[in-house]
Amino acid sequence: MSLVELFILSCIYQLIDSSKNEDEKNKASKITSYFLDNLMEQFGSNKELHVDQMQHLLDVAQKKDSCHVAYQIEENSNGYDRLYNGTYDLFNTSKKPECLTAAELLALYNWNGTINSAELQQFTPGLLYQATLQHCNDDNKQEEALSTYTQSEVWGYGMLSITVVVGSGLLACLIFVCVANPHVYAILLMTMVSLAVGVLTGMGFLFLIPEALQLSENYDKGEYIWKLTCVAGGLYFLVIFERIIKVLKHAKQHRIKQVNSNAKLLVESPTKEQKMAVPEGMKSLRKEQVDSVAWVLILGDALHNFVDGIAVGAGFAQSILTGVGLSVCIICEHVPHKVGDFAILVNAGMSVKQAALYTVLAGTMCYLGLTMGILVGELTDATSWILALAAGIFLYIGLVDMLPEICEKVDDEKTVKGQLKIFALQNLGILAGYSIMIIVALYASDISFE
Known part of the structure; x- marks a missing residue:
């Protein structure tokens, strides 16, 4: 082969290589333009980005805000597969843009595992676009996985949960009948009420409020859980502070009474009959009020169960875990409330069988509430509103209804030692209940019912 022929072949090779490189550059430019056009269409106006729009883009990329138009843009666009003319058919006909890894993004550009600064400049729009896709967030993937259950599973778990709720109330009433010692009964009831205060408060702050406000979609889970725990901690601190002041005040008054033995006792000592009476919260009723009070109590209990069923149904419509x-x-x-209602019905003149029967009948309203809650949650967008309402109800029951009830138990004790004992037991129950809810909230994404 002559020198002239070698020169001609070399020129042809250079032309082919140059044309190939030019095609690669054009392809990379098209890909970059595609990402940039989508970003401008999502976050800009008239192909321009203002300062507030750039801030919104930054917030979405940092998962501090949500973007509601990404899927619509993908549906209206030609898609990556058409852009690449079939050379990289990765997305097919998916409604959501694919969540690409770094290796897959590099494959779009036909680049190797390393890129230089000039290539990074072309590569950046693709990275930024992927960062704005909400469904590519790991937390969102976990939440979607938790909520992808069939209708039969939702209804099955819901009915099972309501059955356990109704059965637990009846079992507690049976235990109440079997416990003969009023002191032991009072301790058990107070411990359950204290545990309920912590659980209800934790459910309201850590589950229902975040679900209603959709905090888990836009914020790191650990961040808002601990901040809401600080809110609950502020309430708890004031309750503890108030109780300590009252205990110290009672101790001071007790010392004054011992010094001045002639002073009148401000509080009469309980008689033997009072000590053996039904514990506070289970107060006996007058016979002439028996019939009316019993039926009103059953009606109120049925309505209460109906509301509880709606809350549970809305929760299952949201996710099994909720x-x-x-x-x-x-x-x-x-x-604890079922036990209290049962005691009142018995004191009202009902037999144990009658009280148990009406307790079960009132509990069946939970099933009706569950049905309505699931249907409303599935057919409408009212789930978040129902959960917000449930949060208010739970916080009211825990902090306004049940917490003062256990605080009165401390005041009823006549000795400082007895007050401190009950105070410690109550706080142990409250902290245990709230701690359980923190653990569940932090590791909810690892819980599966499959």
């Missing part, structure tokens, strides 16, 4: 969490909270609140 529904189970709500069921656990309702059990903690359900058991």
Whole structure:
């Protein structure tokens, strides 16, 4: 082969190589333009980005905000597969843009495992675009996985949970009948109420409020859980501070009474009959009020169960985990209240069988509430509103209804030692209940019912 022929072949090779490189550059430019056009269409206006729009883009990329138009843009666009003319058919006909890894993005550009600064400049729009895709967030993937259950599973778990709720109340009433010692009964009831305060407060702050406000979609889970725990901690600190002041005040008054033995006692000592009476919260009723009070109590209990069922149904419509969490909270609140209602019905003149029968009949309203809650949650967008309402109800029951009840137990004790004992037992129950809800909230994504 002559020198002239070698020269001609070399020129042809250079032309082919140059044309190939030019094609690669054009392809990379098309890909970059595609990402840039989508970003401008999502976040800009008239192919321009203002400062507030750039801030919104940054917030979405940092998962501090949500973007609601990414899927619509993909549906209206030609898609990556058409852009590449079939050379990289990765997306097919998916409605959502694919979540690409770094290696897959490099493959789009036909680049190797390393890129230089000039290539990074072309590569950056693709990285930024992927960062704005909400469904590519690991937390969102876990939440979608938790909520992807069939209708039969939702209804099955819901019915099972309500059955456990109703059964737990009846079992607690049976235990109440078997416990003969009023002191032991009072301790058990107070411990359950204290546990319920912690569980209800934790469910309201850590589950229902975040679900209603959709905090888990836009914020790191650990961040808002601990911040909401600080809110609950502020409330708890004030309760503890107030109780300590009252205990110290009672101790001071007790010392003054011992010094001045002639002074009148401000509080009469309980008689033997009072000590053996039914514990506070289970107060006996007058016979002439028996019939009316009993029926009003049953009606109120049925309505209460209906509302509880709606809350559980809305929770299961949201996700299985939320529904189970709500069921656990309702059990903690359900058991002590059922025992109290049962005692009142017995004191009202009903037999044990009659009281148990009406307790079960009132509990069946939970099933009706569950049905309505699931249907409303599935057919409408009212789930978040129902959960927000449930959060308010749970916080009210825990902090306004049950917490003062256990605080009165401390005041009823006549000795400082007895007050401190009950105070410690109550706080142990509250902290245990709230700690359980923190653990469940932090590791909810690892819980599966499959």
